Amino acid sequence: xxxxxxxxxxxxxxxxxxxxxxxxxxxxxxxxxxxxxxxxxxxxxxxxxxxxxxxxxxxxxxxxxxxxxxxxxxxxxxxxxxxxxxxxxxxxxxxxxxxxxxxxxxxxxxxxxxxxxxxxxxxxxxxxxxxxxxxxxxxxxxxxxxxxxxxxxxxxxxxxxxxxxxxxxxxxxxxxxxxxxxxxxxxxxxxxxxxxxxxxxxxxxxxxxxxxxxxxxxxxxxxxxxxxxxxxxxxxxxxxxxxxxxx
Amino acid sequence: xxxxxxxxxxxxxxxxxxxxxxxxxxxxxxxxxxxxxxxxxxxxxxxxxxxxxxxxxxxxxx
Numbered sequence: 188x189x190x191x192x193x194x195x196x197x198x199x200x201x202x203x204x205x206x207x208x209x210x211x212x213x214x215x216x217x218x219x220x221x222x223x224x225x226x227x228x229x230x231x232x233x234x235x236x237x238x239x240x241x242x243x244x245x246x247x248x249x250x251x252x253x254x255x256x257x258x259x260x261x262x263x264x265x266x267x268x269x270x271x272x273x274x275x276x277x278x279x280x281x282x283x284x285x286x287x288x289x290x291x292x293x294x295x296x297x298x299x300x301x302x303x304x305x306x307x308x309x310x311x312x313x314x315x316x317x318x319x320x321x322x323x324x325x326x327x328x329x330x331x332x333x334x335x336x337x338x339x340x341x342x343x344x345x346x347x348x349x350x351x352x353x354x355x356x357x358x359x360x361x362x363x364x365x366x367x368x369x370x371x372x373x374x375x376x377x378x379x380x381x382x383x384x385x386x387x388x389x390x391x392x393x394x395x396x397x398x399x400x401x402x403x404x405x406x407x408x409x410x411x412x413x414x415x416x417x418x419x420x421x422x423x424x425x426x427x428x429x430x431x432x433x434x
Numbered sequence: 435x436x437x438x439x440x441x442x443x444x445x446x447x448x449x450x451x452x453x454x455x456x457x458x459x460x461x462x463x464x465x466x467x468x469x470x471x472x473x474x475x476x477x478x479x480x481x482x483x484x485x486x487x488x489x490x491x492x493x494x495x496x
Contacts, residue, residue: 249455305451411473411474416477419480427481
């Protein structure tokens with residue numbers, strides 16, 4: 188029984204609201220430090236790649252952005268599924284909060300990929316499995332947000348958009364494995380694989396720091412947006428009053 | 435590491451691609467931070483208005 192108490196607490200809007208507010212500055216500070224080191228290490232400390240020279244430095248924004256595009260979508264879909272199954276308001280709030288952040292990272296992954304593809308492959312864009320499936324991910328995010336805004340009633344918006352989010356999650360493994368399943372122009376995994384990463388430490392550590400920093404930045408942004416989503420859903424005056432009057 | 439600042443900015447001839455990538459990242463993250471804060475501020479304002487309206491109803495005001 189005791190194992191379920193955390194689950195009930197997670198379902199309580201005031202508890203989640205206060206926890207998110209407490210965690211935000213911690214996430215933000217560690218994110219800033221990790222990204223600062225990651226970008227400095229990637230742009231200054233790491234040597235140029237033997238094949239791609241200085242163009243490889245785009246990896247420090249591109250790969251973590253792409254990782255976040257998938258992590259944010261997985262967060263969104265899991266939260267949406269929890270919201271559907273247990274009819275949990277807070278879970279739907281998490282899903283709704285993750286969407287615009289995930290969409291922005293997906294946009295960045297596509298844009299920086301294009302900026303990297305031009306000098307390396309000689310083209311801004313190609314209809315290759317990795318690129319196309321990532322573009323579909325951007326459309327999934329945009330479709331999710333458009334569907335939400337089409338409903339006046341928030342509960343119906345939550346439920347309808349959650350179904351779309353859960354169905355769309357099949358795209359996540361497709362994106363990840365696209366470079367192995369299909370013959371792709373995109374290079375294979377550098378870090379996210381079972382074998383040893385194919386990079387020396389001076390290049391790898393800043394990259395890992397960027398991955399960590401982007402993830403924490405996402406967590407910080409999610410906490411702020413989640414608080415907004417909780418406030419919009421809350422009708423219970425007593426605790427809402429205590430939050431609003433504190434300002 | 436042992437390169438001059440001009441060499442660093444030149445990025446071995448890849449400057450437009452490298453700096454555009456990092457610039458785009460900075461811009462999108464700035465918008466993300468401002469957007470999240472704006473969402474919270476407006477949700478707070480709406481909640482405050484809802485509470486004021488409810489209090490008004492209880493007192494029998496229009």
